[in-house]
Amino acid sequence: MFEKSDEQLIKKAQKGHKKSWMSLLKRYEKPIYHYGLRMTGNNEDALDLLQEVFISVFRNLSSYRGEGSFKGWLFRIAHYRCIEFYRRKRPTQGLDDAPEIPSDAAPAEQHIEHTQRNAQLISAMQQLPLAQKSVVELKFFGHFTFEEIAQQTGMSVNTAKSRLYGALVKLKTLMEVDYVEL
Amino acid sequence: MSNYDNAELLALWLEEKLTASQRDSFEQRCVEDSQFAQQVEAASMFKMQAQEYQSTDVPNWNKEKIFDYGVTSSVWSWLPGVSFVTSVLAIVLVLTGTQVNITDGELRIRFGAQQSEQVVVKMLDSRLEEFRQTQQAALSLYAQTLQQQQLDSASQLTNYLLTSSRQERREDFAELIKFVNQQRSDDQLFYARQLNQLQQDIYRDADGVAVESVQQ
Numbered sequence: 001m002f003e004k005s006d007e008q009l010i011k012k013a014q015k016g017h018k019k020s021w022m023s024l025l026k027r028y029e030k031p032i033y034h035y036g037l038r039m040t041g042n043n044e045d046a047l048d049l050l051q052e053v054f055i056s057v058f059r060n061l062s063s064y065r066g067e068g069s070f071k072g073w074l075f076r077i078a079h080y081r082c083i084e085f086y087r088r089k090r091p092t093q094g095l096d097d098a099p100e101i102p103s104d105a106a107p108a109e110q111h112i113e114h115t116q117r118n119a120q121l122i123s124a125m126q127q128l129p130l131a132q133k134s135v136v137e138l139k140f141f142g143h144f145t146f147e148e149i150a151q152q153t154g155m156s157v158n159t160a161k162s163r164l165y166g167a168l169v170k171l172k173t174l175m176e177v178d179y180v181e182l
Numbered sequence: 183m184s185n186y187d188n189a190e191l192l193a194l195w196l197e198e199k200l201t202a203s204q205r206d207s208f209e210q211r212c213v214e215d216s217q218f219a220q221q222v223e224a225a226s227m228f229k230m231q232a233q234e235y236q237s238t239d240v241p242n243w244n245k246e247k248i249f250d251y252g253v254t255s256s257v258w259s260w261l262p263g264v265s266f267v268t269s270v271l272a273i274v275l276v277l278t279g280t281q282v283n284i285t286d287g288e289l290r291i292r293f294g295a296q297q298s299e300q301v302v303v304k305m306l307d308s309r310l311e312e313f314r315q316t317q318q319a320a321l322s323l324y325a326q327t328l329q330q331q332q333l334d335s336a337s338q339l340t341n342y343l344l345t346s347s348r349q350e351r352r353e354d355f356a357e358l359i360k361f362v363n364q365q366r367s368d369d370q371l372f373y374a375r376q377l378n379q380l381q382q383d384i385y386r387d388a389d390g391v392a393v394e395s396v397q398q
Contacts (some may be wrong), residue, residue, distance in 0.1 A: 021249055043241070050240070118235055121228075121232070146197065161189045161192075165189035168224045171228055
């Protein structure tokens, strides 16, 4: 079936075409929701973040000039919303600080029936500082290149690479992977 | 050992951008550096797990609200347009010199700045004349004050000179009179002594004559 491109939908949505906006939203709500889920580790927070991201996207849609992919632009907004979300929730915690284990927030796996691996993965990611978690998320789940990650997060390409490397050191321990000698 | 660092090699491997030489370095590093090999294995495992991640459906949420929110906020979107139009109108009115007068319930709109220009020139002239007169009056007052001040100063100086010379003269005369008196006193004393001397001489001469006459 013929599917309209992002650019076509954006142009119509910019003119106030509700149906196009809803199509665009439905196309990206799942990736953004799961982005929020993996970044916050909490279903309620993920839904709040999802709403904040799309409100921000709708507000700024008129300023979108089509430079770069819409997906990249969307995830850049999501990244900054996520940072704001963290700052609001834990104002004293830095981007590179190891997170405290949230006691009041129920983990996502209690609300949604994830597979064991999903739960393990989300749980492991919550142990990472936000700066490392962002790079892991955008690299492995967003499938962005390091250049794109650097653009979206405002860090250098080398920093993005070293943060991913540092994150893997922690994830290796957290996920209790049985390593095999090459 | 190659120059590539571990993070760089791992990043290139993840993006499948390794060149032939980089691939050699990568494989060599995997064999020689067990820690790096474990990192690669962890990355591989995590990549696989990410691929196997099951994206569940999004729970129900109010999607319509976002569009409605946007529409509500766009109620005021006409404001910049209206602002722009009114600004342009104001500029046009200024440039064309439009004047609006309401006198006795009559509204007059006049275009063109010629009339008002003449009024402005006239007003400017009268203001300049007024300013010139004020300045002239101030200047003459200043000159008058300065002249008076100079006269006063000269008068004061003359008085001072007269007074001081009069005093000096008085003192000089007093000195002169004192000197003359002194001289007179000395003269009197001198004449008195002369007279005494003369008297004594006369008496002595008289006694000598008497003795001579007696002896004779």
